[in-house]
Amino acid sequence: xxxxxxxxxxxxxxxxxxxxxxxxxxxxxxxxxxxxxxxxxxxxxxxxxxxxxxxxxxxxxxxxxxxxxxxxxxxxxxxxxxxxxxxxxxxxxxxxxxxxxxxxxxxxxxxxxxxxxxxxxxxxxxxxxxxxxxxxxxxxxxxxxxxxxxxxxxxxxxxxxxxxxxxxxxxxxxxxxxxxxxxxxxxxxxxxxxxxxxxxxxxxxxxxxxxxxxxxxxxxxxxxxxxxxxxxxxxxxxxxxxxxxxxxxxxxxxxxxxxxxxxxxxxxxxxxxxxxxxxxxxxxxxxxxxxxxxxxxxxxxxxxxxxxxxxxxxxxxxxxxxxxxxxxxxxxxxxxxxxxxxxxxxxxxxxxxxxxxxxxxxxxxxxxxxxxxxxxxxxxxxxxxxxxx
Amino acid sequence: xxxxxxxxxxxxxxxxxxxxxxxxxxxxxxxxxxxxxxxxxxxxxxxxxxxxxxxxxxxxxxxxxxxxxxxxxxxxxxxxxxxxxxxxxxxxxxxxxxxxxxxxxxxxxxxxxxxxxxxxxxxxxxxxxxxxxxxxxxxxxxxxxxxxxxxxxxxxxxxxxxxxxxxxxxxxxxxxxxxxxxxxxxxxxxxxxxxxxxxxxxxxxxxxxxxxxxxxxxxxxxxxxxxxxxxxxxxxxxxxxxxxxxxxxxxxxxxxxxxxxxxxxxxxxxxxxxxxxxxxxxxxxxxxxxxxxxxxxxxxxxxxxxxxxxxxxxxxxxxxxxxxxxxxxxxxxxxxxxxxxxxxxxxxxxxxxxxxxxxxxxxxxxxxxxxxxxxxxxxxxxxxxxxxx
Numbered sequence: 001x002x003x004x005x006x007x008x009x010x011x012x013x014x015x016x017x018x019x020x021x022x023x024x025x026x027x028x029x030x031x032x033x034x035x036x037x038x039x040x041x042x043x044x045x046x047x048x049x050x051x052x053x054x055x056x057x058x059x060x061x062x063x064x065x066x067x068x069x070x071x072x073x074x075x076x077x078x079x080x081x082x083x084x085x086x087x088x089x090x091x092x093x094x095x096x097x098x099x100x101x102x103x104x105x106x107x108x109x110x111x112x113x114x115x116x117x118x119x120x121x122x123x124x125x126x127x128x129x130x131x132x133x134x135x136x137x138x139x140x141x142x143x144x145x146x147x148x149x150x151x152x153x154x155x156x157x158x159x160x161x162x163x164x165x166x167x168x169x170x171x172x173x174x175x176x177x178x179x180x181x182x183x184x185x186x187x188x189x190x191x192x193x194x195x196x197x198x199x200x201x202x203x204x205x206x207x208x209x210x211x212x213x214x215x216x217x218x219x220x221x222x223x224x225x226x227x228x229x230x231x232x233x234x235x236x237x238x239x240x241x242x243x244x245x246x247x248x249x250x251x252x253x254x255x256x257x258x259x260x261x262x263x264x265x266x267x268x269x270x271x272x273x274x275x276x277x278x279x280x281x282x283x284x285x286x287x288x289x290x291x292x293x294x295x296x297x298x299x300x301x302x303x304x305x306x307x308x309x310x311x312x313x314x315x316x317x318x319x320x321x322x323x324x325x326x327x328x329x330x331x332x333x334x335x336x337x338x339x340x341x342x343x344x345x346x347x348x349x350x351x352x353x354x355x356x357x358x359x360x361x362x363x364x365x366x367x368x369x370x371x372x373x374x375x376x377x378x379x380x381x382x383x384x385x386x387x388x389x
Numbered sequence: 390x391x392x393x394x395x396x397x398x399x400x401x402x403x404x405x406x407x408x409x410x411x412x413x414x415x416x417x418x419x420x421x422x423x424x425x426x427x428x429x430x431x432x433x434x435x436x437x438x439x440x441x442x443x444x445x446x447x448x449x450x451x452x453x454x455x456x457x458x459x460x461x462x463x464x465x466x467x468x469x470x471x472x473x474x475x476x477x478x479x480x481x482x483x484x485x486x487x488x489x490x491x492x493x494x495x496x497x498x499x500x501x502x503x504x505x506x507x508x509x510x511x512x513x514x515x516x517x518x519x520x521x522x523x524x525x526x527x528x529x530x531x532x533x534x535x536x537x538x539x540x541x542x543x544x545x546x547x548x549x550x551x552x553x554x555x556x557x558x559x560x561x562x563x564x565x566x567x568x569x570x571x572x573x574x575x576x577x578x579x580x581x582x583x584x585x586x587x588x589x590x591x592x593x594x595x596x597x598x599x600x601x602x603x604x605x606x607x608x609x610x611x612x613x614x615x616x617x618x619x620x621x622x623x624x625x626x627x628x629x630x631x632x633x634x635x636x637x638x639x640x641x642x643x644x645x646x647x648x649x650x651x652x653x654x655x656x657x658x659x660x661x662x663x664x665x666x667x668x669x670x671x672x673x674x675x676x677x678x679x680x681x682x683x684x685x686x687x688x689x690x691x692x693x694x695x696x697x698x699x700x701x702x703x704x705x706x707x708x709x710x711x712x713x714x715x716x717x718x719x720x721x722x723x724x725x726x727x728x729x730x731x732x733x734x735x736x737x738x739x740x741x742x743x744x745x746x747x748x749x750x751x752x753x754x755x756x757x758x759x760x761x762x763x764x765x766x767x768x769x770x771x772x773x774x775x776x777x778x
Contacts, residue, residue: 023412025434029502044649045414101727105756106646113418253685257495260433260651260681292649296642296692297702297731297754303685313686338490342686365686367494 002232003154005192008185011058011154012161018090019054019158022046024166024286029258034274037284039167040255043159044263044292048114050219051156051290052083052146055181058155059144060087068093071141075128077103079219079291080146085116096135098128104295147181148226156182160189163286170197171283174270176290177201177240178220180229186288187236198281201237202269205244216245216302219266219291239280243272246309251275253306255289264294265302311369313342316386318379319357327360333382339375340365361389391621392543394581397574400447400543401550407479408443408547411435413555413675418647423663426673428556429644432548433652433681437503439608440545440679441472441535444570447544448533449476457482460530464521466492466514468608468680469535474505485524487517493684536570537615545571549578552675559586560672563659565679566590566629567609569618575677576625587627587670591658594633605634605691608655608680628669632661635698640664642695644678653683654691700758702731705775707768708746716749722771728764729754750778 022042031038043051060072071094074084081097088095095116099108100123112118121127136143145152163173163186173190175183183201190197206215207223215221225233233240243251248265251272255263263271270287273279294302307313320326327346334341343363366372372388379386411431420427432440449461460483463473470486477484484505488497489512501507510516525532534541552562552575562579564572572590579586595604596612604610614622622629632640637654640661644652652660659676662668683691696702709715716735723730732752755761761777768775 023434045412049649102729105729105754109756256651256688257685260438262645262649262651296646296696299645300689300692303689307685340491340494365494367498 001150001228003150003157003185003188005189007150007154008157008161008189008192011054011151012158014058014061015054015155015158018057020046021162024163025259027259030254030271033254034285035277036282038271038274039170039284039286040259040261040271041159041163041166041286041288042261044261044267044289046291048079048082048086048110049291049293050079050083051159051182052079053086054158055149055152055155055185056080056083056144057087057090059149059151060084060093061091062151063091063093063142067142070139071096073132073136073141073143074098074146075125075132076146077125077128077218078107079293081111081116082107082114082293084144085111085114089115096141098132098135100125100128106295107293147179148228150228153181153185153188153229153232155185157185157189159288160186161193164190164193167284167286169284170194170286172198172200172279172281172285174200174202174273174279174285174287176217176220176266176269176288177203177225177233178222178266180225180233182288182290183237184229184232188232191236198238199236200273200279200281201233201240202273203240203242204248204265204269205242208242215248215265216298217248217265217269219264219293220269241273241278243269243276243278247272247276249302249306250309252302253310256303261289262292262294262299263289264291267291311372312366314364314366314372314375315361315389316364316376316379317359317361317389318384318386320360320384322356322358327358330360330382330384334362334364337375337378390539390617392539392546392574392577394578396539396543397546397550397578397581400443400540401547403447403450404443404544404547407446409435410551413552414648416648419643419660422643423674424666425671426558427663428559428673428675429648429650429660430548430552430555430675430677431650433650433656433678435680437468437471437475437499438680438682439468439472440548440571441468442475443547444538444541444544444574445469445472445533446476446479448538448540449473449482450480451540452480452482452531456531459528460484462521462525462530462532463487463535464514464517465535466517466607467496468682470500470505471496471503471682473533474500474503478504485530487521487524489514489517493687495684496682536568537617539617542570542574542577542618542621544574546574546578548677549575550582553579553582556673556675558673559583559675561587561589561668561670561674563589563591563662563668563674563676565606565609565655565658565677566592566614566622567611567655569614569622571677571679572626573618573621577621580625588625589662589668589670590622590626590629591662592629592631593637593654593658594631597631604637604654605687606637606654606658608653608682609658630662630667632658632665632667636661636665638691638695639698641691642699645692650678651681651683651688652678653680656680700761701755703753703755703761703764704750704778705753705765705768706748706750706778707773707775709749709773711745711747716747719749719771719773723751723753726764726767
């Protein structure tokens with residue numbers, strides 16, 4: 001069942017002209033921050049915004065004429081659903097995608113945009129899976145599993161062949177792990193063509209046993225890799241490490257600002273693990289940016305959070321006298337320090353503000369945590385003791 | 390003085406292995422929205438995050454040994470400063486960059502990171518220019534102009550050669566215009582190798598005569614192209630159109646969400662002009678994404694704004710009874726409609742809210758303007774008349 005190099009190379013042939021050979025970028029700033037050469041494999045620039053079309057297309061293109069006529073089915077709240085919809089359209093098959101009722105609107109619309117029929121089911125993915133299985137039993141359509149399928153694993157493995165060619169000097173490769181299809185495919189390919197490479201998988205801490213159960217890296221929020229993929233991963237990975245949501249959001253902001261690439265949470269875990277110096281090995285590393293599908297609204301909160309964690313955003317609450325010119329005076333002092341004020345909120349009535357004073361909430365742009373401390377000390381000295389929010 | 394194809398090809402030779410040949414992407418969604426095939430030339434993925442290193446390197450690499458030893462100078466608040474710093478380091482010359490005192494911190498840090506000496510001057514760019522000229526007079530260093538220089542224009546022109554090869558079927562090319570160096574270089578190259586192409590320049594409406602004077606496309610906030618570039622542009626462009634900041638921010642959000650690329654305001658004007666159907670011509674079009682250098686904090690406000698303009702974000706103010714469970718009841722009604730609530734603000738005391746009621750500010754995720762209207766009607770029907778903020 002386990003695909004070998006021949007199957008991965010066959011997948012590559014099928015994907016030629018269908019999937020993009022995504023570019024690889026070296027980021028100078030990120031390399032400095034992680035203390036070694038770091039390349040990013042930009043699979044977020046893949047069609048549909050994630051690597052998932054490689055596996056889905058490799059699977060769906062192998063259907064016989066009768067299977068193709070019966071259509072394909074997927075259960076997914078995200079990238080896999082989009083990929084199945086897209087790949088089915090490429091080969092001219094109908095696709096039906098079962099999604100949880102609260103799947104992000106942008107993903108529902110995108111999947112529909114690729115021509116799939118969407119069925120919204122209950123709140124959890126399990127209900128979408130049940131509905132998909134029932135539909136398959138009823139209609140004879142083909143269920144496309146997101147990772148427990150040798151053709152899917154082989155499709156994702158084509159990324160490994162590309163990395164080996166694009167970054168000849170790579171010594172370490174870092175790959176996100178959710179269901180494990182991506183990591184097993186890439187690792188199988190690399191073990192075949194570059195046996196000596198260090199290969200490290202990265203999971204989201206929130207979904208590990210004992211974790212909060214939640215992670216912003218929703219693309220890899222799978223509690224357990226599959227049987228097929230677990231077997232492969234145990235054998236081929238050198239190490240598996242974890243990163244938490246703070247680390248992931250900081251990595252997302254860094255990638256966004258320094259490389260101009262939008263990555264979703266799952267796509268940033270490799271960079272996060274490198275930044276946390278949790279990957280080990282030495283020499284040139286390649287981190288896989290697995291996807292970039294994130295709602296703009298969620299992106300806003302992630303950027304905000306990432307900036308706060310990095311000390312580049314300071315939100316404080318203080319008080320000024322409730323007389324004309326008092327707020328202006330505070331802002332003038334801050335301006336003289338060349339600190340940018342992003343937002344000012346005036347709160348006239350509030351339980352914790354004495355009569356004759358007004359609460360003020362300031363959002364300031366700062367350089368780093370030391371700069372934040374400096375500004376807090378200045379506010380105190382000027383007579384505006386402030387509380388960090 | 391005006392560079393020809395020979396000079397642009399010479400520049401390409403010098404830039405080989407130095408600048409990236411940036412990729413070109415076709416976006417399915419954007420093509421649908423603009424009603425014709427649309428490709429994006431992703432110069433935001435260029436080293437330093439913008440096209441500017443092409444011109445700067447072409448200029449600086451041509452300095453003689455003595456000039457190189459005397460160093461180079463630039464006055465810039467943005468991409469040009471970073472590019473000169475970067476290019477100088479590549480050839481081993483010292484760079485001094487004069488910047489306005491309120492230049493975004495991220496750009497100051499990036500420029501310093503490339504090894505330049507930074508001098509912060511007065512509030513406006515004019516003061517940085519004066520200081521740069523005084524320094525040049527004093528030291529004999531070479532001033533690198535952002536656009537009034539044949540070598541700089543030839544360097545930017547290399548993008549035109551790449552577009553001609555990467556999108557053989559292109560019939561229209563859309564280019565941002567600030568000082569005009571980019572547009573004249575690309576247009577000269579294209580006129581030479583593809584005489585029949587339609588070439589359209591795009592300016593930011595805010596900086597046109599009669600405009601507000603402000604634009605979020607700060608990279609092209611130049612009041613007047615130079616003498617050299619104006620002469621070229623008048624002859625080689627088929628048309629010049631303008632887009633406003635609303636259109637630019639909507640385009641930025643679309644590019645971000647659909648292609649996973651971060652573009653700055655100036656980088657999005659071509660897509661904005663295509664979306665507004667202001668470009669004319671027919672057939673396949675290529676829009677140049679000139680750069681991606683935007684502060685994460687500014688990006689947040691642009692995304693917010695772009696989402697509001699697109700009707701995908703609805704902020705309303707309404708009132709609920711000031712008794713336990715009243716807010717929960719409203720949120721339950723909204724939840725039953727499967728509308729996502731991003732933020733809830735409770736405002737107990739406020740002049741416009743009667744005693745016994747509480748002001749509530751809700752931020753909701755919506756699909757489009759029609760969906761916004763639908764929700765407002767529902768709120769009214771439920772007895773929560775709401776005001777859009």
